[in-house]
Amino acid sequence: MSNDSLGRVETKSFMHKDSFSLKSGKTLQGFEMVYQTYGELNEAKDNAILICHALSGNHHVAGLSEDNKKGWWDDMVGPNKAFDTNKYFIVGCNNLGGCHGSTGPNSINPENNMAYGSSFPMVTVGDWVKSQDLLRTHLGLPYWYAVVGGSLGGMQALQWSIDFPDLVKKIVVIAAAAKLSAQNIAFNEIARQAILADPNYNSEDKLPKTGLGLARMLGHITYLSDDAMREKFGRDMKKGEVNFSYDVEFEVESYLRYQGESFSNRFDAHTYLLMTKVLDYFDPAESHEGDLAKTLKSVTAKTLLIAFSSDWRFSPERSRELANAFIEAEKDVSFLEIDSPHGHDAFLMPSETYDSAIETFLDKNE
Amino acid sequence: MSNDSLGRVETKSFMHKDSFSLKSGKTLQGFEMVYQTYGELNEAKDNAILICHALSGNHHVAGLSEDNKKGWWDDMVGPNKAFDTNKYFIVGCNNLGGCHGSTGPNSINPENNMAYGSSFPMVTVGDWVKSQDLLRTHLGLPYWYAVVGGSLGGMQALQWSIDFPDLVKKIVVIAAAAKLSAQNIAFNEIARQAILADPNYNSEDKLPKTGLGLARMLGHITYLSDDAMREKFGRDMKKGEVNFSYDVEFEVESYLRYQGESFSNRFDAHTYLLMTKVLDYFDPAESHEGDLAKTLKSVTAKTLLIAFSSDWRFSPERSRELANAFIEAEKDVSFLEIDSPHGHDAFLMPSETYDSAIETFLDKNE
Numbered sequence: 001m002s003n004d005s006l007g008r009v010e011t012k013s014f015m016h017k018d019s020f021s022l023k024s025g026k027t028l029q030g031f032e033m034v035y036q037t038y039g040e041l042n043e044a045k046d047n048a049i050l051i052c053h054a055l056s057g058n059h060h061v062a063g064l065s066e067d068n069k070k071g072w073w074d075d076m077v078g079p080n081k082a083f084d085t086n087k088y089f090i091v092g093c094n095n096l097g098g099c100h101g102s103t104g105p106n107s108i109n110p111e112n113n114m115a116y117g118s119s120f121p122m123v124t125v126g127d128w129v130k131s132q133d134l135l136r137t138h139l140g141l142p143y144w145y146a147v148v149g150g151s152l153g154g155m156q157a158l159q160w161s162i163d164f165p166d167l168v169k170k171i172v173v174i175a176a177a178a179k180l181s182a183q184n185i186a187f188n189e190i191a192r193q194a195i196l197a198d199p200n201y202n203s204e205d206k207l208p209k210t211g212l213g214l215a216r217m218l219g220h221i222t223y224l225s226d227d228a229m230r231e232k233f234g235r236d237m238k239k240g241e242v243n244f245s246y247d248v249e250f251e252v253e254s255y256l257r258y259q260g261e262s263f264s265n266r267f268d269a270h271t272y273l274l275m276t277k278v279l280d281y282f283d284p285a286e287s288h289e290g291d292l293a294k295t296l297k298s299v300t301a302k303t304l305l306i307a308f309s310s311d312w313r314f315s316p317e318r319s320r321e322l323a324n325a326f327i328e329a330e331k332d333v334s335f336l337e338i339d340s341p342h343g344h345d346a347f348l349m350p351s352e353t354y355d356s357a358i359e360t361f362l363d364k365n366e
Numbered sequence: 367m368s369n370d371s372l373g374r375v376e377t378k379s380f381m382h383k384d385s386f387s388l389k390s391g392k393t394l395q396g397f398e399m400v401y402q403t404y405g406e407l408n409e410a411k412d413n414a415i416l417i418c419h420a421l422s423g424n425h426h427v428a429g430l431s432e433d434n435k436k437g438w439w440d441d442m443v444g445p446n447k448a449f450d451t452n453k454y455f456i457v458g459c460n461n462l463g464g465c466h467g468s469t470g471p472n473s474i475n476p477e478n479n480m481a482y483g484s485s486f487p488m489v490t491v492g493d494w495v496k497s498q499d500l501l502r503t504h505l506g507l508p509y510w511y512a513v514v515g516g517s518l519g520g521m522q523a524l525q526w527s528i529d530f531p532d533l534v535k536k537i538v539v540i541a542a543a544a545k546l547s548a549q550n551i552a553f554n555e556i557a558r559q560a561i562l563a564d565p566n567y568n569s570e571d572k573l574p575k576t577g578l579g580l581a582r583m584l585g586h587i588t589y590l591s592d593d594a595m596r597e598k599f600g601r602d603m604k605k606g607e608v609n610f611s612y613d614v615e616f617e618v619e620s621y622l623r624y625q626g627e628s629f630s631n632r633f634d635a636h637t638y639l640l641m642t643k644v645l646d647y648f649d650p651a652e653s654h655e656g657d658l659a660k661t662l663k664s665v666t667a668k669t670l671l672i673a674f675s676s677d678w679r680f681s682p683e684r685s686r687e688l689a690n691a692f693i694e695a696e697k698d699v700s701f702l703e704i705d706s707p708h709g710h711d712a713f714l715m716p717s718e719t720y721d722s723a724i725e726t727f728l729d730k731n732e
Contacts, residue, residue: 122611179601181595182600182601182616183590183596186586186595186619186622189616189622190580190587192612193583193626194560194580210563211563217556218584221549226547229549229552235548244488244643246558246562250548250551260559273612277612280616
């Protein structure tokens with residue numbers, strides 16, 4: 001194990017035995033939440049950072065899993081990395097409704113001893129934050145030193161600062177928005193329709209892999225910038241020349257089909273449906289008739305907002321709206337727009353500016 | 367019939383009886399091409415303008431069809447409109463592979479007396495232009511005064527100026543590009559996969575309406591700007607409140623589902639597949655190893671390029687690339703970027719600047 005690696009990490013599980021009510025009005029009769037931790041909790045227990053995952057992420061944030069897979073933010077989390085495990089105790093959990101161990105559509109519904117499937121109740125960012133707070137209690141933490149996330153993960157960080165202002169000192173909201181635009185919802189709706197229209201959706205013995213693959217292909221277009229795709233694929237042909245058929249002709253087609261297929265083999269369609277709905281519903285300002293600044297009035301966390309120049313899924317403009325609301329609410333907010341060609345995916349990739357902005361923000365004490 | 371209306375228009379048909387070879391190497395044993403004309407051909411026969419249609423368009427450009435439907439560019443074509451039928455003889459045709467009367471996947475293949483369906487050969491913009499030239503001969507025109515089109519239609523206008531420099535005096539290329547980007551191809555590929563994955567694709571008695579509807583929904587996102595969607599739908603709820611289900615919740619979902627469904631009832635999936643491939647293949651500079659300026663060297667037509675500020679399917683940047691190539695080739699080119707919030711769809715909508723730019727360009731004699 002080298003100095004900059006976490007090595008093998010263990011997945012732990014937290015069982016919440018009481019009933020848990022959801023925003024939708026439905027109730028879960030308890031739940032399981034799987035999580036991983038990296039670094040050491042200090043004596044005061046005040047160095048814990050929660051990292052929230054996005055649409056297709058999970059609790060395996062960093063280090064190596066039992067089957068030797070690196071976590072989705074391994075480049076950012078570890079000894080001497082942006083999230084330095086020599087200083088901080090980092091926690092990653094799989095959200096409710098997920099498909100990587102926490103209670104979700106593949107879990108057994110205690111009411112009828114069958115897998116929930118499509119009957120798993122809708123969840124919201126608020127529900128997740130409430131469940132993550134139970135994990136905080138379970139871990140014996142007085143509060144989170146920071147809650148952090150990119151994309152849908154950033155929305156959880158923001159919701160934390162609104163719902164539990166006394167339980168979080170800092171938030172980092174990356175490549176996110178205070179709510180989805182009509183275009184965002186439209187992309188999600190097409191992804192859902194692709195899954196719901198798959199004849200294997202809700203079948204007893206088959207999985208709607210085609211629909212899920214299509215949904216993922218579509219997602220990928222929105223994660224990359226137009227320029228990044230041009231750079232990566234251009235109009236290159238897979239076999240060097242046009243074959244006048246619907247088989248793969250261009251490299252970009254090959255890439256998308258591969259991404260769609262491999263994702264459909266490792267992810268659950270019900271979870272994908274749920275996650276897109278969680279995104280659509282996210283709108284914390286709703287409780288204050290759309291007035292975001294008013295919604296942020298109670299926030300006490302120091303806030304860092306980060307956006308990437310070529311991100312068109314959640315463009316820098318959306319982070320700027322959020323920054324302006326924080327300023328209007330007279331809060332301690334910093335906003336950094338990082339120049340990057342990588343589109344929305346940039347939030348997953350380390351860069352000098354990105355790393356040092358996070359490091360400085362986390363280390364700062366005043 | 368008012369002064370600014372064409373009233374009812376008649377659809378005519380041109381039969382090409384000889385064999386017609388396609389870029390793919392395949393051959394059609396003759397074809398039928400339906401078309402409409404508006405205005406009068408003058409004695410010198412030098413006032414004819416060909417208007418080329420885009421992905422889902424057809425020969426019914428203006429006036430009223432037999433079932434009282436307005437043509438897709440009725441706002442732009444007619445007496446005293448941008449394309450003034452008091453001055454010009456305007457021609458619209460349905461391209462080969464279409465589903466509105468010209469030979470296409472729904473036609474009978476003379477070789478086996480069955481509908482072509484998915485066996486209809488791939489066509490290209492070059493094939494279309496060649497077939498449109500046969501229509502020109504059929505109409506007895508010495509040349510086109512102008513060839514005009516938006517989006518895929520603009521690509522045909524461009525190809526005309528390259529393939530038949532002596533047979534076209536002016537071209538207007540609107541909201542188009544000299545070739546598709548990887549992102550454009552990616553959107554097309556997902557649309558195709560949605561259709562090909564529909565279990566009713568190639569079925570004997572059912573139509574792949576779900577897949578075609580999905581493809582169209584996706585298309586619609588790319589035709590509208592993010593701002594236009596925000597303006598039109600925002601986050602408005604169809605029933606006023608969240609219902610925590612996969613039914614329609616947001617107005618934008620309702621709009622897209624309606625658009626997808628109504629399109630799938632009036633358009634042919636095989637044609638849709640073909641049209642997206644025609645787009646992907648378009649790359650006139652291929653014949654000169656990607657050097658667009660060299661490709662344009664033989665062009666003699668005066669050229670007007672028009673782009674719309676909020677169009678992200680074929681952004682103004684793509685038209686600027688084209689303009690620069692024309693300039694490098696020392697050609698007579700004008701480029702106009704029109705400020706519009708309507709995204710790619712702007713090319714279908716009249717505006718003062720748009721109309722007068724076209725009118726002035728067409729009327730100019732030197």
